[in-house]
Amino acid sequence: MTSATSFLFVAIHLACIRDGNSSESFVKLECKTEYHGVYGQQLILGCIVKPMVENVTIKTVTWKRMGATAKDDANLLEYHREKMDLTPGFTFAEPSWNKNNMNVSLLLKNTKMANKGVYECMVNTDRGDTTATISLSVTAKYKTPTMSSIPETNIKENTDVTIFCNSTGGHQTGLIWWFDQFGSNWTRSAELVAKETEDGLFSLSSKFTVLKATSSYTNYTCKVLNVNGAEEGMASFVIQFAPRDLGSKADHLDIVSTTKWLAPVVVIGSLIIGLLAALLLFKRRSAQRGHQTDTRHDQDVEAEGLNSDRN
Numbered sequence: 001m002t003s004a005t006s007f008l009f010v011a012i013h014l015a016c017i018r019d020g021n022s023s024e025s026f027v028k029l030e031c032k033t034e035y036h037g038v039y040g041q042q043l044i045l046g047c048i049v050k051p052m053v054e055n056v057t058i059k060t061v062t063w064k065r066m067g068a069t070a071k072d073d074a075n076l077l078e079y080h081r082e083k084m085d086l087t088p089g090f091t092f093a094e095p096s097w098n099k100n101n102m103n104v105s106l107l108l109k110n111t112k113m114a115n116k117g118v119y120e121c122m123v124n125t126d127r128g129d130t131t132a133t134i135s136l137s138v139t140a141k142y143k144t145p146t147m148s149s150i151p152e153t154n155i156k157e158n159t160d161v162t163i164f165c166n167s168t169g170g171h172q173t174g175l176i177w178w179f180d181q182f183g184s185n186w187t188r189s190a191e192l193v194a195k196e197t198e199d200g201l202f203s204l205s206s207k208f209t210v211l212k213a214t215s216s217y218t219n220y221t222c223k224v225l226n227v228n229g230a231e232e233g234m235a236s237f238v239i240q241f242a243p244r245d246l247g248s249k250a251d252h253l254d255i256v257s258t259t260k261w262l263a264p265v266v267v268i269g270s271l272i273i274g275l276l277a278a279l280l281l282f283k284r285r286s287a288q289r290g291h292q293t294d295t296r297h298d299q300d301v302e303a304e305g306l307n308s309d310r311n
């Protein structure tokens with residue numbers, strides 16, 4: 001009885017020691033603990049099983065994204081008893097992975113904003129178990145902005161022109177700065193509208209109105225910056241003024257039309273002046289002649305008076 005009891009005790013004790021050893025494990029999982037993914041790109045969360053003994057065979061691999069509670073954990077990849085269970089968009093990074101391949105890295109085929117979070121990789125082998133966690137942040141960059149204007153073309157000098165600078169794809173509200181071709185900063189005169197689009201991304205549209213645009217300032221540049229002030233894109237826009245030679249033709253026409261109306265004015269004017277001069281001269285002469293007849297008439301009257309006196 002006593003020998004049997006002591007044997008049982010030893011057996012239990014040995015089992016405990018074995019358990020303790022196996023939970024300590026002859027395998028280790030080495031992963032980079034932090035990853036920064038980029039929206040729309042593929043990403044590998046790298047994990048390697050490091051065996052401390054030879055001939056380790058993997059029995060189970062589980063990759064999950066951890067939720068707020070264990071119930072919200074999302075299984076992304078599960079290998080168990082030679083069977084693979086994958087969530088679309090996730091797979092082993094090694095194209096033809098098998099149980100003897102210690103590279104258990106996870107591939108995200110198309111990184112989304114929603115993929116950010118904490119990931120857990122669990123590996124069970126015939127020589128022990130191992131677990132590691134990785135935190136993933138995802139950023140998205142603004143695309144090169146596109147620019148347009150209202151009106152688009154044939155713009156006249158000294159009219160107001162509204163220029164747009166639009167960009168999409170950032171993961172936070174960004175900024176848009178404006179400059180003219182001489183480097184003056186016009187950002188204060190611009191209006192920025194930011195909108196959240198699908199999958200947690202943002203679109204920016206900045207509106208800048210050039211008051212009384214002139215063809216000596218045609219080239220405007222806008223720069224897109226992320227929330228940290230780093231430049232992510234830039235574009236330039238040239239205001240499409242009405243062709244200049246049309247303008248000089250109009251000037252020429254002006255000169256031609258001026259001479260057209262000036263000539264008759266000069267002719268008519270000189271004619272009028274001539275006529276006036278002639279009229280004046282004629283009046284003066286006739287006035288002189290009138291005076292002469294008058295005196296003659298007076299003389300006549302006097303003569304008549306003399307005659308009557310004589311009568």
Ligand SMILES: *[C@@H]1O[C@H](CO)[C@@H](O)[C@H](O)[C@H]1NC(C)=O
Nearest residue numbers: 052053054055056057100127
């Ligand atoms: C590992 O496996 C090889 C071949 O399968 C065998 O020759 C070797 O003895 C094994 N080593 C250990 C430590 O089990």
Ligand SMILES: *[C@@H]1O[C@H](CO)[C@@H](O)[C@H](O)[C@H]1NC(C)=O
Nearest residue numbers: 044046048093094095103105
């Ligand atoms: C694991 O596999 C991936 C995909 O083939 C590879 O990019 C990575 O470098 C491998 N890691 C190591 C440590 O070999």
Ligand SMILES: *[C@@H]1O[C@H](CO)[C@@H](O)[C@H](O)[C@H]1NC(C)=O
Nearest residue numbers: 146147148164165166205206
């Ligand atoms: C930029 O956005 C504004 C306002 O949404 C729009 O009117 C304009 O056409 C857009 N321009 C370009 C080049 O996308």
Ligand SMILES: *[C@@H]1O[C@H](CO)[C@@H](O)[C@H](O)[C@H]1NC(C)=O
Nearest residue numbers: 177178184185186187188189
């Ligand atoms: C341009 O102007 C904006 C708004 O005043 C300012 O925040 C920004 O620092 C300026 N940028 C440069 C390069 O001067």
Ligand SMILES: *[C@@H]1O[C@H](CO)[C@@H](O)[C@H](O)[C@H]1NC(C)=O
Nearest residue numbers: 180181219220221236237238
């Ligand atoms: C407009 O200005 C930008 C920045 O100064 C320059 O890179 C670009 O070549 C200019 N475009 C034209 C058509 O002059």
